Amino acid sequence: MGDVFLRIENLTKKFGNFTALRDISLEVFEGEFVCFLGPSGCGKTTLLRAIAGLDIQTQGGITQAGRDISVLPPSERDFGIVFQSYALFPNLTVEKNVAYGLESRRARRDETSSRVNELLTLVDLVDQRVKYPSQLSGGQQQRVALARALATSPGLLLLDEPLSALDAKVRTHLRQEIKQLQKRLAVTTIMVTHDQEEALTMADRIVVMNHGVIEQIGTPEEIYAAPASEFVAEFIGTMNFINAAVSGASECAHQGGALQISDNSIESNRAVRLAIRPEDVRLLSVSGSDQPNQTSGQVISVEYLGAFIRVTIQPAGWQEPLLVDASTDLANELEISAGGTVNLSLPAEKILIYQEDS
Amino acid sequence: MATTAVQVGKGSGVLKSKSSSDDRVMRLFILVIGGYLVIALALPLYAMFSKSVFNSDGSFVGLSNYFSYFQTPALVYSIKNSLFVGIITTLITVTIAFILAYGFTRSRMRGKPLFKTIAMIPILVPSLLPGIALIYLFGRQGVINWALFGNEIYGPIGIIISEVFFTLPHALIIIITGLSIADARLYEAATALRASRIRIFFTVTLPGVRYGLISAAFVVFTLAVTDFGAPKVIGGDFNVLATDIYKQVIGQQNFEMGAVVSVVLLIPAALAFFVDRLVQKKQVALLSARAVALEPKPDRRFDNIMLTYAIIVSIFILGILGMCQFAALFKFFPYNLSLGLTNYQFDLMDGGGWNSYFNSIEMASYTAIFGTIIVFYGAYLVEKGKGFGVIRGAVQFLAMLPMAVPGMVLGLAYIFFFNAPSNPLNVLYHTMAILVISTITHFYTVSHLTATTALKQMDAQFESVAASLKQPFYRTFLRVTVPVCTPAILDISIYLFVNAMTTVSAVVFLYSPHTTLASVAVLNMDDAGDIAPAAAMGMMIFYTAAGVKVLHYLLSRGIESRTQAWRISVAN
Numbered sequence: 001m002g003d004v005f006l007r008i009e010n011l012t013k014k015f016g017n018f019t020a021l022r023d024i025s026l027e028v029f030e031g032e033f034v035c036f037l038g039p040s041g042c043g044k045t046t047l048l049r050a051i052a053g054l055d056i057q058t059q060g061g062i063t064q065a066g067r068d069i070s071v072l073p074p075s076e077r078d079f080g081i082v083f084q085s086y087a088l089f090p091n092l093t094v095e096k097n098v099a100y101g102l103e104s105r106r107a108r109r110d111e112t113s114s115r116v117n118e119l120l121t122l123v124d125l126v127d128q129r130v131k132y133p134s135q136l137s138g139g140q141q142q143r144v145a146l147a148r149a150l151a152t153s154p155g156l157l158l159l160d161e162p163l164s165a166l167d168a169k170v171r172t173h174l175r176q177e178i179k180q181l182q183k184r185l186a187v188t189t190i191m192v193t194h195d196q197e198e199a200l201t202m203a204d205r206i207v208v209m210n211h212g213v214i215e216q217i218g219t220p221e222e223i224y225a226a227p228a229s230e231f232v233a234e235f236i237g238t239m240n241f242i243n244a245a246v247s248g249a250s251e252c253a254h255q256g257g258a259l260q261i262s263d264n265s266i267e268s269n270r271a272v273r274l275a276i277r278p279e280d281v282r283l284l285s286v287s288g289s290d291q292p293n294q295t296s297g298q299v300i301s302v303e304y305l306g307a308f309i310r311v312t313i314q315p316a317g318w319q320e321p322l323l324v325d326a327s328t329d330l331a332n333e334l335e336i337s338a339g340g341t342v343n344l345s346l347p348a349e350k351i352l353i354y355q356e357d358s
Numbered sequence: 359m360a361t362t363a364v365q366v367g368k369g370s371g372v373l374k375s376k377s378s379s380d381d382r383v384m385r386l387f388i389l390v391i392g393g394y395l396v397i398a399l400a401l402p403l404y405a406m407f408s409k410s411v412f413n414s415d416g417s418f419v420g421l422s423n424y425f426s427y428f429q430t431p432a433l434v435y436s437i438k439n440s441l442f443v444g445i446i447t448t449l450i451t452v453t454i455a456f457i458l459a460y461g462f463t464r465s466r467m468r469g470k471p472l473f474k475t476i477a478m479i480p481i482l483v484p485s486l487l488p489g490i491a492l493i494y495l496f497g498r499q500g501v502i503n504w505a506l507f508g509n510e511i512y513g514p515i516g517i518i519i520s521e522v523f524f525t526l527p528h529a530l531i532i533i534i535t536g537l538s539i540a541d542a543r544l545y546e547a548a549t550a551l552r553a554s555r556i557r558i559f560f561t562v563t564l565p566g567v568r569y570g571l572i573s574a575a576f577v578v579f580t581l582a583v584t585d586f587g588a589p590k591v592i593g594g595d596f597n598v599l600a601t602d603i604y605k606q607v608i609g610q611q612n613f614e615m616g617a618v619v620s621v622v623l624l625i626p627a628a629l630a631f632f633v634d635r636l637v638q639k640k641q642v643a644l645l646s647a648r649a650v651a652l653e654p655k656p657d658r659r660f661d662n663i664m665l666t667y668a669i670i671v672s673i674f675i676l677g678i679l680g681m682c683q684f685a686a687l688f689k690f691f692p693y694n695l696s697l698g699l700t701n702y703q704f705d706l707m708d709g710g711g712w713n714s715y716f717n718s719i720e721m722a723s724y725t726a727i728f729g730t731i732i733v734f735y736g737a738y739l740v741e742k743g744k745g746f747g748v749i750r751g752a753v754q755f756l757a758m759l760p761m762a763v764p765g766m767v768l769g770l771a772y773i774f775f776f777n778a779p780s781n782p783l784n785v786l787y788h789t790m791a792i793l794v795i796s797t798i799t800h801f802y803t804v805s806h807l808t809a810t811t812a813l814k815q816m817d818a819q820f821e822s823v824a825a826s827l828k829q830p831f832y833r834t835f836l837r838v839t840v841p842v843c844t845p846a847i848l849d850i851s852i853y854l855f856v857n858a859m860t861t862v863s864a865v866v867f868l869y870s871p872h873t874t875l876a877s878v879a880v881l882n883m884d885d886a887g888d889i890a891p892a893a894a895m896g897m898m899i900f901y902t903a904a905g906v907k908v909l910h911y912l913l914s915r916g917i918e919s920r921t922q923a924w925r926i927s928v929a930n
Contacts, residue, residue: 054822056375073378074825081826087819090924091841101827132924152827 005030005188006051006156011060013046013212020046021057022212031186033179035199038209039235044192045160047209051190052158053077065155080149084161086141088133094144095120095129101152119147122181139170146178150185157182159191163198175202196236200224208232230354233275240281240322242274250348256318260292260348266355273354278310278325280350283334284343291345297322299340302331311336313344377745380831384743391736392749395756397783398799402771403763409774410617427618433602437622440583440598443514444626447521447582448575454522455529455574456567458671461664463537464563466656473668479675481527482903483682484860484877487896488520489591490889491681499692501681512594520588523678525581526671529574536570537563542652569637576634580627584764586863591884599623600863603766607773607867617774620767631762679900686894701894709882709891710874715898718876721793722858729798729805730851733757737809738839742821742831761803765863772796773867788870796868797858805850812846813839844917852910856903 006028013021021043028034036044049055051062053074061070069077088097095116102112120126123143133141142162149157162178163171179202182189193199199206200220208215208223208231216228227233234241244254250264252274259274266272284291297315309331314321324344326336336342377385413419427433461467462474480488496503496511509515540563548558586600593601599619607616687697705711736757740750760768776787786792816839824834840847862877869878876899883892918925 052822052826053375054825056373058372060373071373071376073375073381074822075378075380075828076376077826079826081823083817083819083823085817085819087817087823089820089838091838091921100824101829134924148823149826154826 003030004028005032005065006190007061007063008047008051009061009063011047011050011057011062013043013050013055014058020212021050024060024212024214026207026214026217028188028190030188033182033189033191033202033204035203035206036190036192036209037196037199037203037206038194038215040194042209043212044194044207044209046212048158048160048190048192051156052079052081078154079156079158080152080154081158082142082145082149082160082162084164086133086138086145086165088141088145088148090133093130093132094125094136097133097144098147098151100148115151119151122150123147123177137170138166139174142166142174143177146181150181150187155188157187157189159189161192161194163193164195171198178202200236208235210235227275227352230273230275233352233354238278238323239275240278241320242276243319244272244274246270246272252353254319256295256315259346259351261351261353262348263353266353271356273356275352275354276346276350278323280347281322281324282345282347283311283324283326283330283336284345285334286343292348293346293351294343295345296341296343299336299338299342301338302336309336311342313342315344375745378825380825381744384739384831385746385749387735388739388743388746388749388753391732391739392753392756394732395736395753395799395802398795399756399759399763399768399802402768402775405774405778406617406620406767406771409614410621412614414612414614423614423618424621427615427622432597433615433619436597436599436602436619439514439596440600440623441626443517443521443589443598444579444583446514447518447525448579450518451522451525451529451578451582452533452571452575454671455526455533456571457667459530459533459537460563461668462534463540463652464654465661465664466654467661467665467668469665469668473672476672476675477530478527479679479900479904480523480525482856482860482907483679483900484862484880484896485520485524485585485587486591486862486877486880486884487587487682487893487900488523488678489516489588490685490880490884490893490896491678492516492519492592493889494681494685494691494893495677510594512592513596516592516594517589517596517598520592521582521585523675524585524588525578526675528581529578532574532577533567533570536567536573540566540652545652569640572637573634576630576637580630580634580764583630584623584627584766584863586766586866587881590881600764600766603770604866607770613770613774616770620764620770623764624762624767627764627767628762635758682893683897685890686897688890691890701890702898704879704883704891704895707883707888707891708886709879709888709895710871711879714874714879715876715895717790717873718859718899719902721790721797721873721875722855724790724794725797725858726851726855728794729801729854730847732798733802733805733850733854734809734843734847737806737813738835741810741813742839757806758803760799760801763800765800765861766866768796768800769864769867772864788868788873790873792868793865793873793875794858796864797861798854800861800864801854801857805853808846808850808853809843812843816842841921844921845914848910848914848917852906855906859899859903 004027008024008026011021011024012019024047036047038044046055050057053069053072056071061068063069064078089100092100098116098119099112102115117126120129123146125140125143125147128136128140133144136144146162159178163174166174175198191202200223203220205217205219206223207217210231216223216232218228223232223236227236233239242254242259244252244259246266246268247253247258248268250261252259252261252272254274261274282291284294295315297313297318300312300314300321303310303312308325308327311324311326311331312321313324322344334342410423411418411420413423458477462470492511493500495501496506496516500511503511506515544562545558548562553561584600586604589596589598589601590604599622603616603619603623606612606619685691686701687699688694689696689698689700704715710717736753740754740757743750772792775781776784776792778784786795820834820838821831824831860877862881865875866878866881869875876895880892880896880899883889883895
């Protein structure tokens, strides 16, 4: 990654008594694609609007490209923005919309026109240039909004849930298109989304937010494989949780027995929550092999999900059932069906450990 | 990741955005609009309140004017009369309007557009006009005065019939809106549950329209209580508050008592206004829900009943209008019923002659042009401005206030404020400008609400996008906001024009010999006994207002077809 392009320091935003953002600090590197991800009300849009200057923060500083922009109005900052609602000017054609930010910059008319052409080529809408927004599909409208935001070559591109209003198919397609465009132009980009799949597929780094604080910053792989908090573990992907207490070196006790864990640094008797992803639980053909953390349980239900199946298993004595993913082949081989019994193991190195806040 | 201890950000004060040049310009403009409303509304009202606690020598007398008011039985009796007229009119008008609106929205009767147009006619005439028609119909020599069975038309009966005529379109618009937001799915669900037609009416229709009915009732009540035209023409000895103000001020030159009556009249109007605002908010909440439009099913018997009803209401309206036109054309009623244009020789009568007609057109044009600019721009600044919250809130409040101020009260307040020798603005007194200012102010609220509604329907992010593209706000205002809001802007200008043509109440205190107006001429000619010329002038107002309406319709159609390529999305 390049240099730090955007630096947010100790940023707090209050609406009356409600604290929407609490002491947020964050760095975004040049050319990076960062996603703010979190449930609604987590403060991600508030943070974006503070970066844009649309809703100024209560406290804290923002530096962009070495310039302190903390209290500047939007018109004196350097960004392009795309909203969920597209916000295209309905009475202007596609090309007039894209040219909107170019015209008053005293650019020559042919320069403006060639720039508009360039951008419409970029988003593949040259043949739609004389149409009005209402004559385009949702996906096309959002591409026009993107072209309009990029027209003035802003240093920073802000995307506020740009794909949320679109159909699933269009969304997947546009996801790739935006990502490729961003790579090609190398424009530093921040996108707000509540859709984890969107964040995982598009972002270089993800900022997971909850209740106005940052829970974790990391690459999609880091966020998925090593969620830094219970919240992130639960929010991203699917996760099994087991309430337990540390009972010895690298060992935990829970209602259904003992489990080996990979961490031996936690003091005894500490209450912990163990977590393991459904695809990390192994289904076994025979019991008694050398696999650790073995147990057996009754299959409660089998859910067919196309490429794989998700089995809900109730291990004997356990508080809650486990979700386990298996390939269709394996499931057939083990003859898994509701009501049957199955052996499984929980690899110690795959078990995540979260300590209760003390 | 546990949150580390919260650090205090750089400096503990709350950050404030540096204002952009746009913000500063917008703040300047909002101060200008706010200043206008203070001068044209707040200060005159203040002058009127203070006048009511001074005596004619200018010394402070506390509430003694009020005591002497309440000790004068003739004056206090007017309160009862006004309330009586208001309540009876409200009951009759809301009933008539509800049934008519029900026919328009729930039946498939023929000729809906025609009957709707006819029902809107009363908006285009001064409230003096139905009174004049009633004199010709039911007066001592009236065409069908036998129909009153010996009762006197001069008095409550005449006033109430006039007020019903005058308030019907206002109630109708509100109730039609209330009935139109019905969700077809509710009706389908009720029918699927085998509810009878009557049961559906009481469990689905009526609850859905209740806010509309309440709102209509308050609007009608306010109009009827504060109206000056009808009781002036046909009230006879039946005094109401609005005519009392006029008599105190014009007849007896007792300005202090006029101010007291004005304050008394302000109370029911203001009360009705605030209740209506409360109810309107709930109505809006109903409106915003996504509903499937109801498409009434054909039902021959029901459709025919509704058609008959619409015809009867139309006969009432057209009868009054037609009577006026004939009254204007009869050479000398009831002795010489041959038709001619002698009554149109206004220059031979009191009231300002043809000049007052042209003055009215001039005044209405200025009101429409300047009023639309001020109102729309003001609404834009309130809606889209950034920061300056207190000032924007204050402007919003002042913009809503005129609805609660009866025209008579506003006019009298203007006398007190603008005629004060110490006020440098008294150069405006007796000019065309003061007529325009008072009329814009009088009709400010409805125009402001129309503008606000249109502005709220626009994407709230337009301004954010424009700022990120570093475009000055006025460019987006002119290139996007105004074109998108053109239908609303036209509506506002036509509303202001028509009301400026027909209004009597505020301007009756403010015209001068050089600035007589057509509507005031109707009043004065009627006062002088020239009733036929008064009817003729009233019809001139009607034809002008109707002509402008037709023009507006054609213009809107033209704009609609030119912009339909992009307007579809705005409607959605």
